[in-house]
Amino acid sequence: MNIRLETIILYVQNTGLLKNFYVENFKFTVVEEDPAWILMNAGPAHIGLHKIGDQYLEKIAGGYQFDNNTKLVFETDTDIEVVRNDLLSKGVQMQEIKTFENYDFWLCDGTDPEGNVFQLKYRK
Structure with missing residues (x-):
């Protein structure tokens, strides 16, 4: 059996903000994009940014950073x-x-x- 890491997914509040951060600072390229999902090529693996569902976002105060x-x-x-x-x-x-x-x-x-x-x- 051969297993390799292909993608890491981060659940985020603002996909656009984080896409810009990683594209501008690390030069990652966007592979897929829609309003709730962004997939970036980060070298040997991808990073996915998945928007947190609205039912959870309503409970988060503006500017909250996740632990x-x-x-x-x-x-x-x-x-x-x-x-x-x-x-x-x-x-x-x-x-x-x-x-x-x-x-x-x-x-x-x-x-x-x-x-x-x-x-x-x-x-x-």
């Missing part, structure tokens, strides 16, 4: 400090760059406009 236990990790071949500074200049919330002993990568976490956590990963 979740998911982190999207994006490996970059551009110096992580350059990428981080570019995102900071665009108002993206970014943490400090870090690494671990005996680990071959620099890491930096950030959040998208709805609070989904992503991590940049850059080989030392």
